Amino acid sequence: MKSEKFQKTFFLTKFSFKRDWLKLSIWSVVLIGLFVGVAAKFNGLYGSKAAIDQIIKTLKSPAMVSLFGKMPNGPYTSADVFASEMTVFMAIIAAIMNYYFIIHNTRGEEESGILEMIQAHAVGRLSNLTAALLESFILNFGIGLIYAVGLQFANLTGTNANGNFLLGLGLGAVGFMFASIAAVIAQLTDNSRTATILSYLVFGIMYIGRMITDVSHPKYTWFIPMGWVEKLSTYKNNNWIPVFMMLGLSVILVTLAFYLNSHRDIGSGLIATRPGRAKASAFLRGPISLFWRLNRVSIIVWFLGIMILGATYGSVFNTIGDILKTNPMLKQLLNTKAINAANVLIIKEFIAILMIVFAALALIPGLSLINYLKTGETKGYLEIIHSTRTSRTKLYFSLFGIATITSIAVLFAGIYGLYAGGNAVMNHHIAMSVFMRGFYGYLSPLLVMLGISAFLIGWLPKLTSLNYGYLVLAFFVQYFGKLLKLPDWTEKITPFGFIKHVPVSNFDVATFWWQIAIAVILVIIGYIGYRRRDLIIN
Amino acid sequence: MLNTNIPTLHVDHLQKNFGKFQALKNITFDIYPGEVFGFIGPNGAGKSTTIRTILGILRASGGKATIFGKDVFKDAVDIHKRIAYVPGDVYLWPNLTGGEIIDLLLKLGHSHHTRRTSQLIELFQLDPTKKARTYSKGNRQKVALIAAFSTDADFYIFDEPTSGLDPLNEEVFQNEVLKLKEAGKSVLLSSHILSEVEKMCDRIGIIKNGEVVETGSLDEMRHLTRTVIKVKTQLPTPELETLPGVHNAVMGNNQTLTLSVDSEYLENTMSYLSQKQIISIQATPPTLEDLFMRYYGSTNEVDRREK
Structure with missing residues (x-):
């Protein structure tokens, strides 16, 4: 690029790849492994006509539509089933990946002062932003191409080259679209935390938008950029228009990001940081209130966000819990009472699937809070606290406590949202106690997961992020286990596999107690390690 | 107290x-x-x-x-x-x-x-x-x-x-x-x-x-290190360099001699110089920087030589 503004862009892009290679490799390997691995199993899973018919019936139910998107019209092959199960899910993971890289490499670099150092050299104003976007472009379409080639090799029944490349590149395009959304938002705020929160807010609104439109009026999903990926109609119509729409929107957003970037000063955002109080409030007085003060915005956003998500899922209960809609014949066979019971059962089954979604989402802020013992330590924020009379014991248990309360509160918010949203639309209310069965059931695995992080912080502080990977694995196994017919033992590799199928089944007290015992042991062992080890600074 | x-x-x-x-x-x-x-x-x-x-x-x-x-x-x-x-x-x-x-x-x-x-x-x-x-x-x-x-x-x-x-x-x-x-x-x-x-x-x-x-x-x-002395004498001081504890004696312009003396040999050196009829003398106690350099300068020199 010749323009002054883009000097050294390619050099910075190359440098970005060198700097990020490990993270890029891990993300790529996990995404490709997941996608291609599932594809490779699919002929075996859904090869027969009977198996396909059965899964299609499930996927066409409103509950599944709200999770995976609307199915195109039949007849169906293994490839169709694959495309409808994987598309939305892979798009969500792509969003997480791109948000992380873009915000970290643009606003994050600026915040840490690295950009200032780079920009002092013969480097263009827009070079760093462009380099970050180029890196993400190459990453998304690189992964997309490998998806396509992987699908060629998996050779699903009903597959074709056009569809394989459409799905692969379509997922690449949706990833890059999220990258450009983050690039714009990173220009608005003056710190990466707020940029991340705002980006996920945009994501959440789009997700809820596509869910509501999918269930009620699929036509309107066209209005939601995140929904475009569903409109690919892979293997059925092979519609390339959404890919171009996503690329078009990306171009507009990138141009906007460039415009905003060249019209602001380094280190500043359009949303300025306001001055604050000259003295601390009486409330801010110790580690617990400090951690609350530092994280209150994100905790409240999580709490309300998950509650809204729950309410939105709940608002489709009347569609889901209406078996007469999908099967009017039943009216002659069953009496009203039996039909109601069947409806309630379907809803309970749906809640059981949603439970893992809420539990995984509730764990994200919890794990990030408890990991602050390590991240705050390596970044140096806790050094000055460690030099005060605040003991390690107090810090450890304060953060563990806040993390636990946050996770439990967020889980409850999701369930309460579900309850409120569901009963607002249903004629036959489901009692709160049914929802609470799900809540109680998931408490113990939640605590085991937090306990694992506490243990890692005490003994293997370098590996704390490993627990996020374990959470993703747990989510994948619980969410897709049935659909992908994973072997039974896979369920038992995470604490979530041991609790009963709540709220369909009753809450199992025995499991609750032994899992709580494990969590307590993990926390205590972690504490012993944390108390005696060196703190890592820089 | x-x-x-x-x-x-x-x-x-x-x-x-x-x-x-x-x-x-x-x-x-x-x-x-x-x-x-x-x-x-x-x-x-x-x-x-x-x-x-x-x-x-x-x-x-x-x-x-x-x-x-x-x-x-x-x-x-x-x-x-x-x-x-x-x-x-x-x-x-x-x-x-x-x-x-x-x-x-x-x-x-x-x-x-x-x-x-x-x-x-x-x-x-x-x-x-x-x-x-x-x-x-x-x-x-x-x-x-x-x-x-x-x-x-x-x-x-x-x-x-x-x-x-x-x-x-x-x-x-x-x-x-x-x-x-x-x-x-x-x-x-x-x-x-x-x-x-x-x-x-x-x-x-x-x-x-x-x-x-x-x-x-x-x-x-300061006792551990050398005092820098600038001295001008009536008579020449040929034996100065051979005296114990005297280092880096350099003759500058104006017949002014600059030398460093180990603390323990200060008295010895002074009595020698006084025999040579001192015209002017100026003694500078070592600064912390000199002390610091004494510990660090030497290894740096060695490092440089090794390279």
Whole structure:
């Protein structure tokens, strides 16, 4: 690029790849492994006509539509089933990946002062932003191409080259679209935390938008950029228009990001940081209130966000819990009472699937809070606290406590949202106690997961992020286990596999107690390690 | 009166290993009440590691360190009730204001915002309403310094506290340390700004590659090194170079001779020179920089030669 503004862009892009290679490799390997691995199993899973018919019936139910998107019209092959199960899910993971890289490499670099150092050299104003976007472009379409080639090799029944490349590149395009959304938002705020929160807010609104439109009026999903990926109609119509729409929107957003970037000063955002109080409030007085003060915005956003998500899922209960809609014949066979019971059962089954979604989402802020013992330590924020009379014991248990309360509160918010949203639309209310069965059931695995992080912080502080990977694995196994017919033992590799199928089944007290015992042991062992080890600074 | 025989800080053969790397090999020194102790050495010599070990942030691999007679790791919380610390790199929570952080740090030490705190904010000219993310390095240091100075502790530890301060603030810092000293407090000041150490510290410890190679007052240390003498004599001094303890004798313009003399041979040299009818003489005691260079300059020369 010749323009002054883009000097050294390619050099910075190359440098970005060198700097990020490990993270890029891990993300790529996990995404490709997941996608291609599932594809490779699919002929075996859904090869027969009977198996396909059965899964299609499930996927066409409103509950599944709200999770995976609307199915195109039949007849169906293994490839169709694959495309409808994987598309939305892979798009969500792509969003997480791109948000992380873009915000970290643009606003994050600026915040840490690295950009200032780079920009002092013969480097263009827009070079760093462009380099970050180029890196993400190459990453998304690189992964997309490998998806396509992987699908060629998996050779699903009903597959074709056009569809394989459409799905692969379509997922690449949706990833890059999220990258450009983050690039714009990173220009608005003056710190990466707020940029991340705002980006996920945009994501959440789009997700809820596509869910509501999918269930009620699929036509309107066209209005939601995140929904475009569903409109690919892979293997059925092979519609390339959404890919171009996503690329078009990306171009507009990138141009906007460039415009905003060249019209602001380094280190500043359009949303300025306001001055604050000259003295601390009486409330801010110790580690617990400090951690609350530092994280209150994100905790409240999580709490309300998950509650809204729950309410939105709940608002489709009347569609889901209406078996007469999908099967009017039943009216002659069953009496009203039996039909109601069947409806309630379907809803309970749906809640059981949603439970893992809420539990995984509730764990994200919890794990990030408890990991602050390590991240705050390596970044140096806790050094000055460690030099005060605040003991390690107090810090450890304060953060563990806040993390636990946050996770439990967020889980409850999701369930309460579900309850409120569901009963607002249903004629036959489901009692709160049914929802609470799900809540109680998931408490113990939640605590085991937090306990694992506490243990890692005490003994293997370098590996704390490993627990996020374990959470993703747990989510994948619980969410897709049935659909992908994973072997039974896979369920038992995470604490979530041991609790009963709540709220369909009753809450199992025995499991609750032994899992709580494990969590307590993990926390205590972690504490012993944390108390005696060196703190890592820089 | 304070009992000056019991050290506030006692460090005895302290060692710290990070894996195979020996960061601290042998750290030994004491700090007494009412004393400002200068801890000098270049980057990477082990200053911050020593400080973090005596704060109980790192666990010693060998040796012993006590503050107020208590073990620095086991009794860290007890000790921390009576100390104030300013780290070398001050990291502050970006979304809190400087004022909030100062108050929080005070409250963590069971103290609170007093008139003195406000006075210090004024003296250091800090705007406490700004979010920490907008502060420069110097301003972040000021936040930690204000919190430390308005804490009523017995032992103050400063790790390169003035590296980001402007000269005006540096003076405020020096005055405040002086007040602490007058009040009988102990101060550990790690620095590589030698003029600051020379001006403020009663005793000095020089650390090199994880070892304290020298401790003592500046005067005591001066005995260890050479005095530079500029002399003009009536008679020639041909034997001068052969005298024991005389180094680098150079004849400058105006017949002025410059030479360095080891402290123990000073008398001997002077009597020789006086026989040669001195016209003018000027003796410069070694500065801390000379002392420092004596320990560090030599290895650098060796390094250079090896390359």
